Amino acid sequence: MDIFLQQLINGLVLGSIYALVALGYTMVYGILELINFAHGEITMIGAMVSLAVINLLIGSTLDLPGVMIVFMGVLTAIPACMALGFVIERVAYRPLRHAPRLAPLITAIGVSIVLQNAAMLIWGRQYISFPPIIPIQRYEVLGATISNLQIFIFIFSALLMAGLIMLVHKTRLGRAMRATAQSPQAASLMGVNVNNIIAITFILGSALAAIAGVMVGAYYGLAHYYMGFLLGLKAFCAAVLGGIGNIAGAMLGGLLLGVIESLGAGYIGDLTGGFLGSHYQDVFAFLVLILVLVFRPSGLLGERVVERA
């Protein structure tokens, strides 16, 4: 029982990070029907930028408290990633807006490779460790342990997602985003500047990715120029699981995928008599992707889109 609870907690924490990244995929897909494969790399850039700022502040003579230093790191990573998301859309995707759908998809993969290599040139090939400047405390809950960092990640992600739902469903901007997602042409006939809405979508997704990147770096204590690749693919699986294009679906898919992965990693050793170990945890995301694509391609919350006859 305690291993189940432990893996459930770990899964929900990991899943809330997946959900934040998955939102970026799903929001862009919802409006452009483009899978922005460079999104994982934006997460990586978020982790790297925050880490650079954190190390700079630790090395400085300012002697700031640990929480303050991490906060400054996040506060730098967010605008950096927002700017990056904006530039990527403007330079790489907008010129291809009316091109066949394969062209922007391949461009996205190209952007992803460019960002990986740029990060490698700037920060090197080695793993960079996140300095443990905030003391980790662990609490016992029903035989499982949970850390202050885990609690923070889960609650902060939940707040961000609640905020996003409010934005999308309760504001004029959110209404324009949903209208644009349904029909850019009809939205433009309402006076909506569709290019601005698309730019805002990229900027919002990138801000969430930046935060997720810092969370991943802090959670595993490591950052690496290649870290965005697998994280991005898993978040993409989460978005497809929830129903790509559906915001609530991305949240649900992220949490579910995190839990499936954690429980899978926790039990795979016992189930296979020790033949496969917990390092096979990455298999589960792609297993889920295959199962979803075979049995429910529209995802859990995705609508089988039937527009007027």
Next chain:
Amino acid sequence: MGAGSAGTAAIHGGRRLLLEVKNLAVAYGGVQAVKGIDFCITRGELVCLIGANGAGKTTTLKALCGLVPTAHGSVHYQQHSITNHPTHEIVRRGMVLVPEGRGIFSRLSVAENLAMGAYTRNDHAAIKSETDYIHSLFPRLYERRHQKAGTLSGGEQQMLALGRAILAKPQLLLLDEPSMGLAPLMVSKIFETIRHIAGQGMTILLVEQNAKLALEISHRGYVMESGLITLHDTASNLSTNPRVRHAYLGE
């Protein structure tokens, strides 16, 4: 321009001219859908553009709104060129199109669709009272305000599209085939509403295949054939014109 330019000299002279289209041409790929047309609309007029399927009527409206690029020619609106301007800027200047197929946001609620109509405005009190006015014109929209717009019938969707366009406070309202696919009872309800808002001073360009209905409520009409305007006259003259009667009124 064809025969019978009755009264146009006076119209062109005044500063009541709202829209002036000169030598407008639109091409898709190599195909010329609109081959150089001229027309104009003055404030307060209800003008119809009639013609058979594929004559270029819808393409003309799309070109006015910047939804398709023009090949050559010019569009002047309120004495300014808006040729090839972005659609959202044209809408913000008060030229509003209800497109063919209505352009309803089917996954947004009826109320949210109406709110999208007022997207460019922030005079909240006026929007509220005009939304009430739309509800009084179409009580069905009020009854179904929380429903997804995709669940409405075709006629209700057309009411929603019309109401939404009125909420944008247009100076010039462009209607593309408002009768398309609707039951006869609903068609007469929609046309009654068009006549009503025109009577309150709204300037309207109505594109219709149903020439009989369109000519009944319009002041003037243009007839379009294969990308060209072949006739232009007052609506009453057009409805007695033998060519129009033969080709479009089924006599």
